[in-house]
Amino acid sequence: MRTEIRSKLREVLMTSPSFLWLAALFALPTAFVFAIALRPANPFGGVGRGWTLDNLERLADPLYLDVVWRTLWISGLTTLICLSLAVPIGYVLARVSRKWRGICLMLIVIPFWTNFLIRVFAWKALLHPEGPVKRVLVGLGLAGPQTPLLYNPAAVILVSVYTFLPFTILPIYAAADKFDFQLLEAARDLGARPWRAFRTVFLPGIRRGLLTALLFVLIPSLGSYIIPDLVGGPNGEMLGNKIAQRVFVDRNLPEAGALSVVLILAVLAPLVVALFLERKKEKPEAILR
């Protein structure tokens, strides 16, 4: 009995530093954001007294709804493109020889040596109406001289995919590396065509990696701010930009807080769904063990 209490006490003591850290630096600020969202604004750019739902009600503005919707579909599409590129790349990486694998992983990681902001600026130069990409496309007849490559949602998606792709490749490669490729042979042996074997055996086999990759791209792209700010233009604005405008331009912290609440919930939703899916998968085994 006494040892039980002691071990419980030790458990609490051991976890308390990280618990306090999380509480002070994550939970508390988040609670502040939620609280500020329920406060009125004051004309000096601060937070007023009393409580109000005005800020949340103002989010029903069609302007905001547009931005929320755009944030969701841009992030969704970015995630989809990233995953559909990362799965074949991860598969190939896990199957090529050790030498080529090293070279390819190097190539994937090298862009990180350059600052993220500079790389986004580089895209701005590339996609510029007088830039090389535009000229090549016009030269090939794939784009008209007036087709804009910059300052639209497509540019945001392109640069987002470029930015987040490594974060999706790595977890998928890690999962594929552990995958037993003889299972694919077994599926083919049992009569499955290559694509069917891939879909019914390989994809479920790297499920964990897929889920990690999905969260790695979906969450940061929902909160994306710099990319739409630099290459998005007014038609490519996302929630992050609106929050920044409320803070820096309007100096309306409560409304920025209300927008942040929406963003936090949008980020939490996929996390909760993912956690729930994992639990459901694990449960029958847990009971039997």
Added chain:
Amino acid sequence: MTPSAAGPAPPGGFLEFQNISKRFGTIQAVEGVSLEIRKGEIFSLLGPSGCGKTTMLRLAAGFEQPDAGRIILDGRDITDLPPNKRRINTIFQSYALFPHMTVRDNIAYGLRVAKKPKSEIEAEVEKMLHLVRMTDQAGKKPDQLSGGQKQRVAIARALINKPSVLLLDEPLAALDLKLRQRMLIELDLIHDEVGLTFLYVTHDQGEAMSLSDRIAVMEKGRIEQVGTPAEIYEAPRTSFVAAFIGDTNFLEGEVVDIQDGEYSRLRIEGLPEIVCFNDKTIRPGNSVFLSIRPEKVHISRDRPEESRLRNILPAKVEDVIYLGSMTKYWVRTGDHRIQALRQHARIFLDEKPIRWKDEVWIWWHGDDGFMLERYRERDESLIAAPPQNLEESPEDEDKG
């Protein structure tokens, strides 16, 4: 074991390898191999690891393409068909069960891929679960099963497609001895029940012997010998087959003369003349290599009765290895070390046991020395002999 129900087997092979070669980089895995496997038989490819047996199996399954040669199944050339188009299924060494599917889904996979109606799939899966006695485990995932159970699921999953040939890649290698023996009997029963052609790959000569109708012994990408287990064991053609299957003694000699047309007398260095059955066209003056199985060599303290076809030699015991049901004696006669196996029987209990350094007699019948067609010195290393010259080390002198 004989496939009498399937009717007379067609002439030639059911599954044929014609002059198959396959190279991986600098390694010639299979070199000009031709084999004919008959319908309904259990055919084993037996050899040490790296001999090319697994490559042969992967070629048959369609996972590898041969560099040269054709593969024929039931009269049809299947060399260029992908694995999913071949009526051949494989049982993998690691079982390769799909970890995210239940036992039932694993077994149903082949039929689902073939888009069979649901009711048929259910009925077939139940039948298979029953065949491999896994009905009450059907809802489990592979990682909740024991090795033997996984094995049975793998068998059911492969059999449900009703393949023409079932390939088994060392299916028992991952199991412990007792389970292996039990699964071996089960495999045999399943074979009798479904009457399929089995192509069985193994490095375990015991498995191959007890299960197979015929065996092909492979070494370094080539076939050394094809035959029934008894042929392979009793009449090995090469020193490799003699030494890899079971145990043996090699003796090198020269034919002195031929007696009665059937027996030859051989001169072997350091030994008196040896009588040996000679069914080959070997003439006086030719050099030959003899293989004599240890259990054919008798050993006793008393000199046995003389007989015209009996080779009797005096020897000294150098090593005694107790094996449970038998004892192995390493004896020295002249310059040669010979191993002899003796079955334990009650009758010997009255006798004074043979011990280390005893002077004994060994003898074998002329029919039991078998002339090899081909001998390579490196095959001697397959025989596990204890270190030589024990008598010369000082500690041993003290013991004596």
